[in-house]
Amino acid sequence: MFKRDHKVRMGNDKYEGFAVDLVREVADMLDFDYEIYLVHDGKFGSRLPNGEWNGMMGELLSGNATMSVAPLSISSDREGAVDFTKPFMTRYISVLMKVPQSETSYFEFLNPLHHTVWICTFGAFIFVSITLYILERVGSMQKKDCPYISFRQSLWFVFGSLLQGSTDASPSTIPGRILASSWWFFALILISSYTANLAAFLTVKKINTPIKSVTDLASQTKIKYGTVRHSGIMSFFKNTNIEHFSKMWSQMSEIDPDSMVSTTEEGFKKVKQANFAFFWDTTVNKYMTIEDCEFMEVGPPFDPKGFGIGVPPGATYREDLSMAILKLSDTGKLHEMENKWWGRRNCPDLSKPSTDETSELQIENVAGVFFILLGGVAMAGVVCLAEYFVKKISRTVKKVR
Incomplete structure (x- = not known):
């Protein structure tokens, strides 16, 4: 990669990255000088219809380059054209996508309990209120000096107990108190469970990813996907016999050829700007997710x-390069360089369980509570006005009589 201030730097000092560190270490071990340059067409290397090679492969075969130090994967086709050293890293293919927007809801506080639980709780509230009223009514008939609570007071008592509020009326009979005790225990467990679950729901950052795995792309058409033309990854899709990967290749090459890009930079830009998934090396994709939290x-x-480091066919120094790579691996230097570029992490890890990624409460998460409060204020005001006018009308009627 270019350094941030590469315009004021000269020669090899303009570049940085794992490949730059690798060639520097190998050069120090074998004591040779080198000059880094970028291939003019920006390609890794694939065979053209006329049999020629482009990209870094073409540079090696034409004698312009002594070696290629880059994420150039070793394939049978490339191995037949140039020579490679022992691998200095193993790469896989993965998909790079844009992080979807996190879901928010004004009534997020309703999510800790399933809608069935909410309905059952409301049903239990009505049932216990009616049962408590009946028990108190029957108990007060047997004991004349024992006051009973009305149905309205029974509803208010059960509702206040559920919300841990105080009420004036309370059961006075033994059956009523037994029922109230069981209701209190029910409310204790329900409210405790709701409170514990609510904390997780309101502080956990929930991200609903439309694609859970690579194979999900093959079974949908909404999200376009592609890779770099004339790359090793394109060759894999072109030559594979695996059903869902060959289906993807048909989609990329025939149905939607615009999904193929010329460079990795173009692929990253397309991921950011459009609903696009980019197939590329895991080493590069992982680094992009570290550097840019949108990926x-x-x-x-x-x-x-x-x-592997590519060299022209028959190069005598290939074995020396391979031995240098093996020594770097044995001494742990390769692992140290990997940690330098991939060890840190500045963005939330979306592969971890969502409970590990929390965030502060936003107004969108709890706006529903304020709506309910405003609704209660409005309803109380309407009822107050209604009572006022009803009393005023009744007084007027009495005066007329």
Whole structure:
């Protein structure tokens, strides 16, 4: 990659990345000088219809380059044209997509309980209120000095107990108190469970991804997908016999050929701007998800292949390069370089369970509570006005009489 201030730098100092670190370490071990340059067509290398090779493969075969140090996967076709060293990294293919917007709801506080539970709770409230009224009524008939609560007071008592509020009336008979005790226990468990679940629902950042795995892309047409033309990944889709991957290739090459891009930068830009999924190396995709939180990687990864340093066919220094790579692996230097570029993480990991990713409450999450409060205020005001006018009318009628 270019450094941020590459315009004021010269030579190899303009570049950075895992490949830059790798060639520097190999050069230090084998004591040679080198000059990094980018291929003019920006291609990795594939065979053209006339038999020629483009990209880095063409540069090696034409003698312009002494070696290629890049995420150039080793395939049988490429191995037949140039020589490769021992792999310095294993790559897979995965899908890069844009992170979907998190879902929000004004009535998020209703989600901790299933709608069936809400209906059953309301039914239990009505049933217990009626039962409590009947028990109190029957009990007060047997004991004349025992006051009983009216049906309205029974409803208010049961409702207030459920919301842990205080009420003036309370059961005075033993059956009524037994029923009230069981209702209190029911309310304790229900409210405790609701409160615990509510905290998770309101603070957990929920993201509904339309694509759960790579194979989901083959069974839908809404999201377009593609990869870089003349790349190893395109060759995999073109030559594979796996059913869903060959179906994807038909979609990319025949039905929607515009889904293929010329460069990786074009693919990343298309992911951001459109409803597009980009097939590319897991090493690059993972790095993009670390650097830019708008990206997410979808797996599972497939088609493992090795990245190797490419050299012209018959190059005598291939074995020296391979030994240098093996020594870097044995000493842990390769792993150290991998951690340098892929070890950190600045964005939430969407592959983890959603309970690990929490966020502060937004007004969208609890706006429904305020709506209910405003509705209660409005209803109370309407009832108050209605009572006022009813009393005023009744007084007027009495005066007329």
